[in-house]
Amino acid sequence: MSDEPDSPPCPVPALAEADLPIDANGRIYHLQITPEQLAPDILLVGDPGRAEFIARSFLRDLEVEREHRGLVTATGTYYATGDRATIISPVRATVATSGMGTPSLEIVVNELVALNEIDFATRKPKPLFPRLHIIRVGTSGGLQASTRLGTSIITTYALGMDNTGLFYETPCPDQTCARLERELAAVVEKAARPDSRFRGKIHSYVSRAEPAVVRALTQAAKNLGVAAKAGLTVSNSGFFASQGRDISRLRPSAPDLDRVFSEFDPGLGEQRVENMEMEASFLLHFLGGLGHWAGAICPAIANRRDNTFDHEYLAAIEGATRTALAALAALTTSRDFAL
Structure with a gap:
């Protein structure tokens, strides 16, 4: 052992303005809100109109409602009503627009995390910050003929067919993710056209929803009488x-991918690949890697096996929204600080 005294820790450099744009009013560039206007319990939706609907229908005492570049962000308080609700206390929550697809989502979740973790006065990381709880409420296409239209799919694992997550290094959260990545590489390569220039080049990454969020969503759906089931979600790079x-x-370089995934057995008991959408993969990958808790609940408003569509899907979205808010309320009792 050396007798030399420990060297003082190197000072953490401030983030450059080009890396973290903050305007003269202390607002982050895309979302145009300040750190104080963000709640640690967050609903994330793709459609800005849906963000406005949730803010005005479910939140009271709105502190902020901002729209910039098509991104609507609002913070207020959710008060549970109804005989079957199990929420004891009000929940301060933010609803934010993610846009369509993981490239847009990557911008939004980075800014949400920065608002929570960075001291905007010094542009340096905070030594301590609350763990975020973020739940995506979206729409999706159902892949199993046995899943009724309007059923809310609670994601357990997301199969990322986008490539956004590949730019953020984080280990697989469990062995199931690693196994599924290996198995899906062979499945997708087999599905590709033999003459495709991209055969063998399309690879998925697998991310896991925080198990505590899955449990909270499942219990909330049961309490509220919302039709829901847990399963795997495919997140695609497009529609x-x-x-x-x-x-x-x-x-298409890999035809009939909806059928290919519907027939894939993930080896997780009764769970199947239940739905397709465009955002859950990166949300779970990025936030999970940072120690924040994330999940997704997306009603199946179309059934790809039956070629049917739920024209009354707004009722299903409302049920999923109530479920997500109830789950966030339950999770606040176990909130900790992120690592």
Whole structure:
């Protein structure tokens, strides 16, 4: 052992203005809110109109409601009503728009985390900050014929067919993720056209929803009488070819991916690959890697096996929203500080 005294820790440099743009009013660039205007309990939705609907229908005492570049962000208080509700105290919550797809979501969740973790006065990381609880409430296409339209799918694992998560290094949260990544590499390669220039180049990454969030969503759905089931979610890089829709004059490199995933057995008991959407993979990958808790609940408003569509899907979205808010309320009792 050395007798030399320990060296003082190196000072943490401030984040550059080009890396973290903050305006003259102390607001982050895209969301245009300040750190004080963010609650640690967050609902994330793709549609800005849905963010406005949730803010005005479910939140009271609105502290802020901001729209910038198509991104709506609002913070207020949720008060549970109804005989079947199990919430004891009000919950301060933020609802934010993620936009469509993981590239847009990557911007939004980075800013949400920065608002929570960075001291905007010094532009340096805070030594301590609360763990975020973020739940995505979206819509999705159901992949199993046995899943009724309007059923809320509670994501356990997300199969990322986008590539946004590949730019953020974090280990697999468990062996199931590592196994599924290996198995899906072979499944997707087999699904590709033999003559495709991209055969063997399309790889998925697998992320896991925080188990405590899955349990809270499952219990909240049961308490509220919302039809829900847990299963795996495919997050695609787009809406058409990557989800098995062939409407362009260009051939898809991997046809019928919706059927391919519906037939895949993930080896998780009764769980199946239940739905397709475009955001859950990166949300779970990024936030899980940082020690924050994330989950997703997305009603199946179309059934890809039956080619049916739920024209009354707004009722299903409302049920999923109530479920997510109830789950956030239950999770506040176990909030800790993120690592």
